[in-house]
Amino acid sequence: MSFWPNVKSRLKYPLIRAGLEITALRPVRALFPKAGGRGVIWTLHHVRPEAGRAYAPNAYLAVTPDFLAEAIEESLAAGLTPVHLHDLPALLADPQDARNFVAFTLDDGYRNNREFAAPVFRRYGVPYTIFITPGFVERSRSMWWETAEALAAGRDSFRFDFGSGEEWVASRSLSEKSAVFERFARFIRAVDEDEAVARIDAAAAAYGVDPLAIVDDLTMTAAELADHAAEDALVHFGGHTMTHANLCRLDEARQRFEVETSLDRIESYVGVRPRSFSYPYGWASAFCAAAERAVAGAGIEVGVTTRPGVLHPGLLNATTRLPRVSLNGYYQKRRYVRALLSGVPFKLLA
Numbered sequence: 001m002s003f004w005p006n007v008k009s010r011l012k013y014p015l016i017r018a019g020l021e022i023t024a025l026r027p028v029r030a031l032f033p034k035a036g037g038r039g040v041i042w043t044l045h046h047v048r049p050e051a052g053r054a055y056a057p058n059a060y061l062a063v064t065p066d067f068l069a070e071a072i073e074e075s076l077a078a079g080l081t082p083v084h085l086h087d088l089p090a091l092l093a094d095p096q097d098a099r100n101f102v103a104f105t106l107d108d109g110y111r112n113n114r115e116f117a118a119p120v121f122r123r124y125g126v127p128y129t130i131f132i133t134p135g136f137v138e139r140s141r142s143m144w145w146e147t148a149e150a151l152a153a154g155r156d157s158f159r160f161d162f163g164s165g166e167e168w169v170a171s172r173s174l175s176e177k178s179a180v181f182e183r184f185a186r187f188i189r190a191v192d193e194d195e196a197v198a199r200i201d202a203a204a205a206a207y208g209v210d211p212l213a214i215v216d217d218l219t220m221t222a223a224e225l226a227d228h229a230a231e232d233a234l235v236h237f238g239g240h241t242m243t244h245a246n247l248c249r250l251d252e253a254r255q256r257f258e259v260e261t262s263l264d265r266i267e268s269y270v271g272v273r274p275r276s277f278s279y280p281y282g283w284a285s286a287f288c289a290a291a292e293r294a295v296a297g298a299g300i301e302v303g304v305t306t307r308p309g310v311l312h313p314g315l316l317n318a319t320t321r322l323p324r325v326s327l328n329g330y331y332q333k334r335r336y337v338r339a340l341l342s343g344v345p346f347k348l349l350a
Contacts, residue, residue, distance in 0.1 A: 035343035037310035047117035086275035131240035131278035134265040142211035238276035247291035
């Protein structure tokens with residue numbers, strides 16, 4: 001592994017944190033009074049108490065219930081009206097409605113969304129959308145990022161073929177474990193995704209890690225989804241592909257399967273057809289025109305990416321590629337929420 005990627009990886013989060021600290025300052029935000037646009041769509045994954053593990057490469061995907069409450073309070077304090085994601089196009093298109101909006105979304109269907117996030121949303125009366133991957137619900141697809149974490153966490157070394165032949169992979173120290181996880185992430189993007197996931201699963205199983213048991217522990221079943229839908233009028237369930245695949249790396253037939261079949265399955269779980277869709281992965285290469293066509297062709301009006309940005313009128317012609325802003329586990333401070341809501345970080349990056 002070269003020196004420069006390691007340096008960039010170590011500098012990434014401190015630089016983002018420094019930028020949030022600067023834009024959290026009132027005088028800085030005052031320089032761009034209209035940067036917040038018409039509001040924001042928040043992205044979340046896990047909502048759960050702090051785990052406190054030293055090695056946690058997926059920690060950025062988890063926020064605490066208390067921080068979720070702070071994000072809601074800051075959104076309300078900013079004058080935003082909480083709405084369902086799928087209602088945004090009509091609301092933004094209404095010339096008589098001058099309100100600004102906030103929509104909360106959660107990817108992957110984690111059980112903690114029901115256990116820890118739902119009570120917070122109910123406390124404030126805030127609607128929310130959970131994006132579901134039926135491969136997880138039906139325990140037929142593993143979550144490679146969780147599998148890779150478990151494999152590296154439990155071993156000082158293991159054997160794996162990253163493409164140049166099987167090798168011993170060191171994972172004794174925290175830095176080695178982190179480097180291994182980054183290799184797995186690059187591997188997923190470099191090899192056919194189905195094959196890459198299968199190879200990670202096989203390696204994990206050889207060392208006593210059960211990938212589907214991890215999925216079973218983390219994500220809701222069909223019965224749990226149905227119960228959640230019945231008990232909480234604030235929740236809506238959206239599509240997130242069948243297997244959490246990068247749609248941009250698939251042919252047209254597989255794209256249709258990933259999108260359309262996932263919508264059918266979700267409707268069979270909860271009795272309501274999804275009205276929105278989330279493209280898997282936060283990589284720029286995981287969103288493309290072909291993926292957007294597959295989503296629009298399935299009758300979905302609202303599709304969300306992980307490209308950061310606020311809502312603005314120009315998006316009315318692009319409702320199947322709306323931006324979202326991540327509530328990131330590495331930046332769980334109220335003032336950071338305030339900075340993001342201002343839109344200033346995205347203005348400076350434009």
